[in-house]
Amino acid sequence: MSEKITLLKPENPVGIVGYGSYVPRYRLPASEISRIWTDGMGGLPIEEKSVAGPDEDVTTMSIEAARNSLKRAGISPQDIRAVWVGSESHPYAVKPTSTIVAEAIGAVPSTQAADWEFACKAGTEAMVAAMGLVGSGMARYALAIGMDIAQGRPGDPLEYTAAAGGAAFLIGPGEEALAIIEASYSFVTDTPDFWRRAYQKYPEHGHRFTGEPSYFKHITEAGQAMMDATDTKPEDYAYCVFHQPNTKFPQRVGKMLGFNAEQIKTGLLVPKIGNTYSGSAIIGLTAILDEAKLGDNILMVSYGSGAGSDAMVLSVTDNISGKSEKATTTQQYIERRTEIDYATYARLRGKLVKK
C-alpha cells in the first residue's frame, strides 16, 4: 500500500472498563454432523460447537454478556450512553435488539440504541463507534456487543461450525480502563465471499472467494498496517486473536503475520465452541482478558464477509487485577457443557426447513 496509513485514534484515551461473554450450554460434536451427512468420513474443522437452548436468542445472550460486563465495570447502567448490538441473527427483521437489551440492563431511556450489521465484524464495528463516542468526550460509557446464533443449511460445510455466543464491552475513559484501546484500523473492500439475501434462512458462499482473497487478505492487510503504523512487531504482543471460522484459518493467518502458537492459543476458542460469527474474535479477546496482566499488549483483528477487517491494539493496565472473578469467566462458560445428538440439535434449532 502506497498511501500513509491513518489510524483511528481517539482525542482522549479510551479503553475497556468492563467485559463479559456468553456461551450457551449445549454442545454438538462435529463428529455427530459428520455421522449424519458423510457417514463419518472426512476431516473435522472443529471438535464441537455451542448450540443455544430453545428459549435463547441474540437478545437473551446479549443481556447476559452485558450484565457480566457491568459486574466487571462496577458502574451504574444509567451512565451508559449507547447500547449497540452487532449481529447477523437479530431476532426481529424490524425492531431493534438493542432497545430490549438496554431496557433489561437498566440503561434506558437516555441512551443511543441501534443494531449493527457487517457479517462477522458487526461487533468490532460497534466497538470502534463506541471508541469515537467516548474518545470525543460526548459520552462517558458506551456498550458494544457482538453476538450471534449462526445458521448453516443442513448438510452444508458451515453446519459444522455455525455456533452461538459472543461478548460485550463497556468502553469508557482511559483512566478507568482495564485495557486501553490504543488505536483501531479497518481494511474494507467489496468482496462477494458470503451473503444472505432478505427472507432467506441460510447464507450462501462464493466458493472462489472464500479464504485467500477474503479472510487472509483482509486480516493480514489490517494487522500488518496496524503494526507498521504503531511501529510494533509480533514479539511486542503477549496475545493475538483473529476471527475464527475454523481451527486452521486463525492459526495460519497468525503465522502469516509472524505470531507463534503461544500467542494465539489463549484466544483460540473455535475448537471448543465453534464459529460465533460476530462474537468470534471478541469472545477470544474476553478469554485473553480473563488471563492477561499489567503491561500485556494484545492485537485483535476481526473479519466480516463482504468484506472487511478491524484491527485493534490494546494494552492491559493495572485495573485488570481482580476483574475476571467478578463475573463468570469465558472458560467457565466453555466448561459448562451438555452434549447433544443431531436429533436434539434439530429440535432445538427448529431445523425442519432445508431452504
Added chain:
Amino acid sequence: MDIPRHWRLRKQRYGLVGEVCEHCDSKVFPPRDICPDCGEEAKTLFSFSGKGEVYSHSTVYDAPKGFDESTPYTIAMVKLEEGPLVTAQLTDLQEKEVKIGMPVEMVTRKLREAGDERSMIVYGYKFRPVMSH
C-alpha cells in the same frame, strides 16, 4: 396477545425490578406499591440480585398454547435472597435433578416459543442452577 400488558410489565419481567419499602426496608416483588409487611406505601424501585433458592417445584407436562413446544418443563417457587417468593420457569436444567433448597439465579429468556413467526417475542425472567464463579 395483550401487547400493552407485556409492555407495562417489561421492567419487572426483564430485570426482576420490584420495590423497597422506605418504612421497614422490606423488598417487594412483584411490585404492588404497598408493603405487605407494614402496609405502608412502597413505591421506590429496587433491582433484585436474582439469586435465590428453590422453595417448591413441579413439572408441567400439559402446557397452554404458546408454552407447549418445550414440555415438559419445570415451574418453581423461588425464594429470592432478599425475601420475596416468585414463581418462574426453571431453565438449563438438563440432567440436573431439581431439589428444594437448590441455589438458582435469574436469567432473561424467551418466555414463549410461539409457533406463529409473526407475533411479538415475549422475554422475561427464568431461573437456572447457579453457575460456578
